[in-house]
Amino acid sequence: MVKKLKYCIFLIIVLVVSKINAQVGINTITPLSTLDINGNVSLKVMTLNGTNTGGGGAATLINDGVYISVRPLATDDKFQLPDPTLFPGRIYIIRNIQNSVTAQLTTTSGMLFPKNSTTGSSNLYMYEGNLRTVIVISDGVNWTYMN
Structure with a gap:
């Protein structure tokens, strides 16, 4: 039970840290900015x-x-x-x-x-x-x- 609790806490910490440093890439595998677009952008x-x-x-x-x-x-x-x-x-x-x-x-x-x-x-x-x-x-x- 304690082992599962430690694992859950570790998993939550990993998810929170990865969310803080998240970068999104569109048409790129390794985004270099918060939003990294490799392609055209259309505006309204x-x-x-x-x-x-x-x-x-x-x-x-x-x-x-x-x-x-x-x-x-x-x-x-x-x-x-x-x-x-x-x-x-x-x-x-x-x-x-x-x-x-x-x-x-x-x-x-x-x-x-x-x-x-x-x-x-x-x-x-x-x-x-x-x-x-x-x-x-x-x-x-x-x-x-x-x-």
């Missing part, structure tokens, strides 16, 4: 239309997808990122697919910071020749963006 793609109300109207919420095409229907139509405190580590790739209409990117809380900068803003304008495509990453307080 979404297209969001603006509200056709411009900068003074309601924002279209961004709450699904990874690669997001925004289609402003009026200049400065707003597209709103979720609260960065609720989604630390969340990444979006956002592209304004309109050639001549500006999209305004906002957030429900926090600020938008360009990479390598300590100066943030509450909104970001995306248009032809200026930040047409941005990658935004939540740090748990704010969003950092890069193009």
Whole structure:
């Protein structure tokens, strides 16, 4: 009975330790990272239309997808990122697919910071020749963006 109990405790310890250091490999036998993918990755793609109300109207919420095409229907139509405190580590790739209409990117809380900068803003304008495509990453307080 004691021998079985010792064996069970040993087995539980081995399982706990192996779970702590677990690495998952997809199409690889020896993963070198927590998640190691040897192959292609597909991301959820979404297209969001603006509200056709411009900068003074309601924002279209961004709450699904990874690669997001925004289609402003009026200049400065707003597209709103979720609260960065609720989604630390969340990444979006956002592209304004309109050639001549500006999209305004906002957030429900926090600020938008360009990479390598300590100066943030509450909104970001995306248009032809200026930040047409941005990658935004939540740090748990704010969003950092890069193009």
